[in-house]
């Protein structure tokens with residue numbers, strides 16, 4: 029039932045002192061004055077609390093249960109960081125305030141920038157982009173500005189591996205590049221021979237993520253970087269998932285020139301369903317002059333200021349200075365974890381992924397037998413052939429057991445893929461339980477396939493008709 033259907037005429041959730049406000053709209057122009065009564069639901073405070081509590085209980089979140097959504101790093105975000113971001117000193121400031129009055133906020137941004145430079149091995153960072161894909165676009169525009177600044181106008185090709193996150197080719201195309209796809213080796217790595225064939229004086233950039241979307245470390249990365257640079261192109265690092273490498277190794281040391289991060293995956297901001305994100309972009313010194321303006325800087329007297337004096341900047345990517353509350357959480361996370369803590373988080377993320385990979389290889393083929401990083405991909409094609417149950421069905425059946433499904437049918441190079449990222453914040457018991465549930469579902473798929481094919485059975489919403497939802501979407505309640 030919607031909140032409008034629960035409305036009872038005349039019911040109220042508040043009481044204002046009589047006559048404390050009187051406003052008849054006299055000072056407003058006629059066309060701004062409402063002619064009809066606003067159709068608001070009429071409910072008591074308790075009605076409203078119950079309504080939203082019920083909705084919240086129908087929702088699934090990482091605070092409710094295991095959420096192994098590959099490539100998304102749905103890890104636990106410490107509530108302490110939420111508390112810190114909600115402090116009045118952070119929430120009650122305005123971006124138009126004179127900089128002398130917001131020195132603390134600028135200091136936080138400056139120090140966060142320094143920490144992220146240290147973590148990524150980059151020299152300068154913009155905190156402005158509001159999401160991963162937004163960071164990619166920013167990075168691609170910087171690549172473009174760099175080549176144009178050298179009058180190297182024919183470089184209009186962006187090379188992207190076939191295993192890449194879909195936002196990579198999309199961002200490159202948005203920045204005006206022609207996207208050329210590179211085939212992976214059968215082990216799921218970038219094919220160096222294939223790369224050599226494609227490198228020429230039209231290539232502007234190679235976009236990579238390492239570990240890649242199969243959760244594998246591109247072991248030839250130093251050679252790849254050398255080849256790309258010798259060909260006059262730049263190397264871009266999709267750092268959306270830094271969870272496997274924080275404190276262990278740095279994109280800057282692997283030869284990358286530009287990197288974006290997803291603070292809302294690795295650095296303590298809950299995400300999913302379109303909440304505020306942050307996709308800072310870091311660059312090596314020779315690209316710093318192209319970053320979006322303004323940059324937060326520190327003057328000799330120790331005060332902080334906003335530097336707009338970058339004549340070659342690609343311009344603004346977003347209003348103001350980024351999603352500030354996300355920056356506060358990332359800063360708090362980095363400080364509370366410390367260097368050792370971040371390193372340990374990566375180690376545990378990788379250990380958890382490998383432990384679960386081993387457990388699940390009892391039931392499924394794993395796309396690569398190699399030790400994985402923070403995530404791994406299950407290749408369900410044999411399972412599908414044997415049982416007639418699809419990986420989508422397995423994903424839906426997991427919901428009945430109170431677990432969020434992993435990412436399915438991605439990366440595209442593995443058929444019937446299931447991409448699993450347990451993250452460092454899950455216990456061994458949770459991983460064991462998940463593997464046990466998977467075992468049960470495999471068993472059901474053999475003995476009672478219809479049960480799995482018609483799942484979910486216990487959720488507030490049953491199986492959706494994906495095709496109709498895509499072809500004939502209904503966005504509003506009618």
Ligand SMILES: *Cc1c(COP(=O)(O)O)cnc(C)c1O
Pocket residue numbers: 099100159160161162193195196237266268269290305307
């Ligand atoms: C999540 C993700 C992105 C995109 O990030 P958004 O914030 O959703 O735009 C890009 N690349 C990889 C590898 C990702 O996992």
